[in-house]
Amino acid sequence: VMRMGLQGLGSIASFFVRAIDADPALCLTAVCDLDERKLAAFAEQGLATFTHITSLLDAGDVDAVVVTLPNDLHAQAALAALARGVHVCCEKPLAVTSSEASALEAAAAAGGLTLFTAFHRRYNRNLAALARRMPADRGQIRRIAARYHENILEHVGRESWCLSPRQCGGGCLIDNGPNILDAIRHLVGPLTLRDASLGDVRAGSEFFATLSLANEDGIPIEIALDWALPAGEVKDITVALGNGYVHSMDFLAGFSGFKSSLDHEYRGILTDFQRAVSAGPAAERDTGSEIVRLVEQAYQMARRKEFRIRMSAKNAATARMVKLLFHTVHDRGMRLSPWSSRCISAGEVHELVTTPDRPSAPGEVVNRAGFLGFAEFSTAAVVERGDEVFVGDRHIGTVRGFDECHFPNHYNILIGATRPVTAADIDLRVGDEIKFAEHAG
Numbered sequence: 001v002m003r004m005g006l007q008g009l010g011s012i013a014s015f016f017v018r019a020i021d022a023d024p025a026l027c028l029t030a031v032c033d034l035d036e037r038k039l040a041a042f043a044e045q046g047l048a049t050f051t052h053i054t055s056l057l058d059a060g061d062v063d064a065v066v067v068t069l070p071n072d073l074h075a076q077a078a079l080a081a082l083a084r085g086v087h088v089c090c091e092k093p094l095a096v097t098s099s100e101a102s103a104l105e106a107a108a109a110a111g112g113l114t115l116f117t118a119f120h121r122r123y124n125r126n127l128a129a130l131a132r133r134m135p136a137d138r139g140q141i142r143r144i145a146a147r148y149h150e151n152i153l154e155h156v157g158r159e160s161w162c163l164s165p166r167q168c169g170g171g172c173l174i175d176n177g178p179n180i181l182d183a184i185r186h187l188v189g190p191l192t193l194r195d196a197s198l199g200d201v202r203a204g205s206e207f208f209a210t211l212s213l214a215n216e217d218g219i220p221i222e223i224a225l226d227w228a229l230p231a232g233e234v235k236d237i238t239v240a241l242g243n244g245y246v247h248s249m250d251f252l253a254g255f256s257g258f259k260s261s262l263d264h265e266y267r268g269i270l271t272d273f274q275r276a277v278s279a280g281p282a283a284e285r286d287t288g289s290e291i292v293r294l295v296e297q298a299y300q301m302a303r304r305k306e307f308r309i310r311m312s313a314k315n316a317a318t319a320r321m322v323k324l325l326f327h328t329v330h331d332r333g334m335r336l337s338p339w340s341s342r343c344i345s346a347g348e349v350h351e352l353v354t355t356p357d358r359p360s361a362p363g364e365v366v367n368r369a370g371f372l373g374f375a376e377f378s379t380a381a382v383v384e385r386g387d388e389v390f391v392g393d394r395h396i397g398t399v400r401g402f403d404e405c406h407f408p409n410h411y412n413i414l415i416g417a418t419r420p421v422t423a424a425d426i427d428l429r430v431g432d433e434i435k436f437a438e439h440a441g
């Protein structure tokens with residue numbers, strides 16, 4: 001029988017306690033929590049109780065520990081266990097940083113010990129059913145999409161460490177990302193990150209994130225993570241095949257009670273953990289560090305971006321037409337300036353030019369042009385590529401960039417449209433208001 005210790009007696013710990021109780025090969029012998037009130041019930045059952053992680057380990061009556069502490073404590077708790085020859089089953093994420101994860105792997109290898117991350121969704125029975133339906137020939141899969149949406153406040157209290165970016169390591173990306181990334185990796189193998197965006201940031205925690213990835217066959221995978229669903233949960237995977245057929249699975253189908261799927265998933269974790277311990281350190285297996293690296297990479301990629309999705313980042317710029325123009329040309333020879341945004345002071349006048357040309361690189365020529373006229377900006381503003389341009393409610397086009405041939409007198413603001421559009425084409429009048437609104441993201 002494997003003697004188990006439990007570090008952290010919060011909401012997820014009870015699923016481990018039940019799973020250990022249900023398994024005759026396991027025996028819970030010791031528990032630890034800072035909060036002494038949580039220890040009393042275990043002490044009554046005769047278990048050794050501790051308020052410090054290392055005291056539990058130093059008492060020496062565990063073969064393995066389960067780490068169910070806040071994320072920022074995972075690495076130190078796991079390292080302390082490995083240093084004392086104790087196997088580790090750690091809640092996801094294994095660590096907050098890849099350097100911590102590497103240190104854990106090195107310590108496990110040095111001690112010949114099992115280091116294991118509890119990715120519970122991997123054992124979900126609906127995921128197993130989807131895995132059985134996946135085509136043997138991966139070439140038949142065209143794309144995979146997954147949603148992991150919930151209202152975080154239904155899962156944790158307002159005061160939870162989970163809402164502290166320092167303790168959690170981030171927001172929904174590090175909290176729920178590991179579960180869905182692991183589930184998809186379980187279906188189609190190792191993943192490479194292509195793109196990541198964060199959004200809806202509240203007190204430093206992102207409540208929304210999107211990831212684009214690919215597996216080794218190049219199958220595109222899109223994941224959306226949301227902590228701000230009004231209520232309930234949407235946790236599913238859709239696999240689109242080349243023949244038009246779609247397989248989909250819902251992690252929660254058949255489990256109507258809140259968190260009721262977790263019991264079978266946590267039993268699966270402990271069965272697999274024991275298998276890993278029995279197989280020994282020679283068996284090549286994943287410790288959970290790859291997911292730490294993917295999540296870290298996603299944060300680095302997303303944080304470098306200037307924008308955050310699902311967040312308004314600027315005031316719409318408004319301008320009034322002061323002179324109209326009515327002509328089109330097909331050989332104007334304007335050039336796209338290198339700037340993706342321009343600051344405009346209140347009272348400045350700039351020229352609005354529509355074009356079906358799609359310049360992308362600086363210096364690229366814009367020949368086809370329709371002229372709307374000149375507009376005076378009423379307040380200081382930042383106009384940038386991607387802004388949507390409206391006259392009243394009518395959408396005119398999207399800002400493609402700027403041409404500076406008349407600068408410093410004024411910029412030509414290049415507005416992408418399906419054809420060259422003039423003031424006459426849209427019935428523009430002197431005094432009409434033009435709005436430049438940020439792209440909705």
Ligand SMILES: NC(=O)c1ccc[n+]([C@@H]2O[C@H](COP(=O)([O-])OP(=O)(O)OC[C@H]3O[C@@H](n4cnc5c(N)ncnc54)[C@H](O)[C@@H]3O)[C@@H](O)[C@H]2O)c1
Nearest residue numbers: 008009010011012013032033034035068069070071091092
């Ligand atoms: N709640 C879930 O649905 C869920 C699901 C999957 C995974 N997890 C993971 O499980 C872990 C724990 O999450 P939770 O929701 O159970 O958190 P929780 O806040 O409910 O529990 C954490 C426990 O750790 C104790 N603790 C904090 N610091 C300590 C310290 N220094 N020494 C000893 N005890 C300490 C707290 O008193 C608390 O009882 C997290 O890594 C989380 O990502 C949670």
